[in-house]
Amino acid sequence: MIKKLSILRIFYVRLLIPAVIASLLMCFSLGFSAGNFGLCFLLFLPCLHFLIYELRFRNEYYFYANFGLSRLFLWIFTCSLSILVNSITKFL
Template identity: 40%
Template sequence: MRTVYGLWFFYKKLIIPSLVVSIALSYLMTAASNFLIGIGISYIFLTPTFHYLTYELKNPNEYYFYYNIGLSKFILWTNTLVISTMIGLLFMLI
């Protein structure tokens, strides 16, 4: 359960920026594609980008918190990619 909390804390930080930029991008491209599909596609690509900017560049020290609870960088990256793809697909299927 503690691992799930750790993954949630890590991912939580990426949701708002990814979602806001995805909505903005999709709104700008409504003429070219469906609004929700646009959000879904943008979200799938933007979350890993925010992961990189937030954790690899801005706060690399935060990784030590997650390492200490047994979460490696590989697990954290996999978590970001899998959850973002699922949320992105959900938007696309609505």
Template identity: 55%
Template sequence: MKQLTILWIFYKKLIIPSVLFSLLFSLLSPFKVETFGLSFLLLLPMLHYFIYEVRLKNEYLFYYHFGFSKLFLWGFTLSFSLIVKTIMAFV
């Protein structure tokens, strides 16, 4: 349970802006669910890079102490964005 809380702290900074910007992009273009999925697929890793690689580099150490490596966090980000894109393709 503690590790899920730590992951939520990490992804709270990524998921909320990704969903909002994806909705904005999909509303600016002719609204399609596929557009939302594609923009989410592109935005989530991009926000991960800018927030945690450029702006908050030292926070990786905090998550490492709880057992989450940088590679795991990147893999989870990419997997989650791909899963959302796949689900949106079938909706």
């Protein structure tokens, strides 16, 4: 279990940092609010997942598959995480 969490951390370090930075930049241009940040994060995280892991580092899915994390699971987790952050920021 701990090994899978550390593998997920490796996966999301490459996604979360650019997604947060891009969301903050877009949010500041739209007028900063928590709701705007959540909406931008909802849009940027899946887009960055697609750009980074589907186009640029396509073969890294094999690395994650060796640890029992399928492509479908990673996509579902990415979309769930972006929806969760968006839902949390809507109530702030």
